[in-house]
Amino acid sequence: MKRWSHWYPHVVAATALLVGCAIYLFVRPASVYYAAGPIPVPLGGQLPSALHTLAFALLGSLMVTRHSMAIAVIVTWGAIEMLAELAQHALFPVPQTLAAYQQASTFDPADLISIIAAIYIAVLVTRITRCMT
Amino acid sequence: MNVSKPLGLGLIWAVGIITIIASSFQDEETVTPPVPVTVSYLLSSLTTPLARELETRSAELTVLSLSGSYNANQGDRLTLERNSIELDTNSGFVATVTPKTMDELLDGQTAFEVTVALDVGLGHNPVAGQFSSLFSGTTTLVTVTASGVDVAVGAAAPESFGWSTFVAIEDDTNATLDMRMASAAYNMIEVVLRATQLAEDIVADIEANKASLEGMNIGTTLALTCDNTTDEGDGQSRLLWTIDAAGTGQGVIGDNDAFEARYGDCRDATRSRYLDGEVLLDSYDPADIAELSIFAVNVDLRSLFVSETLTDIDTTPSASSPRFNGQLALSYTEQAIP
Secondary structure, X not given: OOOHHHHHHHHHHHHHHHHHHHHHXXXXXXXXXXXXXXXXXXXXXXXXXXHHHHHHHHHHHOOOOOHHHHHHHHHHHHHHHHXXXXXXXXXXXXXXXXXXXXXXXXXXXXXXXXXXXXXXXXHHHHHHHHHHO | OOOHHHHHHHHHHHHHHHHHXXXXXXXXXXXXXXXXXXXXXXXXXXXXXXXXXXXXXEEEEEEEEEEEEEEEEOOOOOOOOOOOXXXXXXXXXXXXXXEOOOOOOOOEEEEEEEEEOEEEEOOEOOOOOEEEEEEOOEEEEEEEOOOOEEEEXXXXXXXXXXXXXXXXHHHOOOOOHHHHHHHHHHHHHHHHHHHHHHHHHHHHHHHHOHHHHXXXXXOOEEEEOOOOOHHHOOOEEEEEEEEOOOOOOOOOOXXXXXXXXXXXXXXXXXXXXXXXXXXXXXXXXXXXXXXXXXEEEEEEEEEEEEEOOOOOOOOOOOOOOOEEEEEEEEEEEEEEOO
């Protein structure tokens, strides 16, 4: 039987996804997914980026067995998120197929910081989990 | 080699990338930005003059034409229910005061005219503007000041009053008749505004109960609720759709329809007033939310008490329980801002 700590990344990832969805539903009136609210949430603009990065970094890390590979997967996912954020900047060169994405989105330097913070948390959760199991 | 984990990783990353792209549409405008418009309004006389009856005298308005405009967004409810509205220069009316007792000396006609745009409202004292009252050949000029009004009767030097004093001059038997008439004329604006907002309330009731009214036979009463507390008895409010005009809107509430509102000591908490009597609305032209809108209706007040306290059979019309009579036409038009 697996120890409870084995499920830490699953729980953190699932919670991050649920909270991220809730922010789109209830906090951001400009969102096409907006349902009700708005409920003021501190850092409501940056939280979705952080939560998305954290959730997918942890879910990806669960697909490898070695600790070093898990960290590599987390950092790789962080790089993908950073690229996606940078691609929102009008001066960032993107292929024609991503032009609509660039136009529809808003670059925010604070999102880059939130992504770095999320990667750091994901690494911490992974380390704690693997130390305890 | 176990390929399920790399496949799983690929799938997770694919979902992650798709959700990044999907979330980018959070900035998309889903709400049409409001379109600013100017709403022009006109409150005018009909055949029967709008009148206010007090214990000692009555006053009725003829040649009523109060106009102005306010800024709003297209599709907003067309209403003069706001802190204040600005009456344009040349807005005015003729007020005819008729005494009901031998002691009452205020008697005759005055021509009220806004000479500089005047902001008026229920519970609001104007902060700018000027108006004149032409009574018995003498013009009384009332200029709004920071602390009230300066009142100049004919060529005499102006006298300064606070708003509460000026409003009360109508009943001050020591004041000159010119001043009393100017005060009485100004006070009639409250009557116009109360009648206007009452008509707007009835229209709001009509629109809120449209489905119910359309599901009933013409002339059937629809009971609405009043705001009476248990100590205030059972206030009554009834709404009737009385005429379904022929034409494209027949069968549903629409253009040229008519309505009747009946009140029995019905307290309106918003206005802190009791209503007792009847109001007829006809020539209904409901606002159209699809484009630049026009709203118009004719209002007929039938001996309607608009009172600060409960009325009964012995209630005498007074300053706190005036009785309104007569007719008034409301017309509001949205206009695009160039």
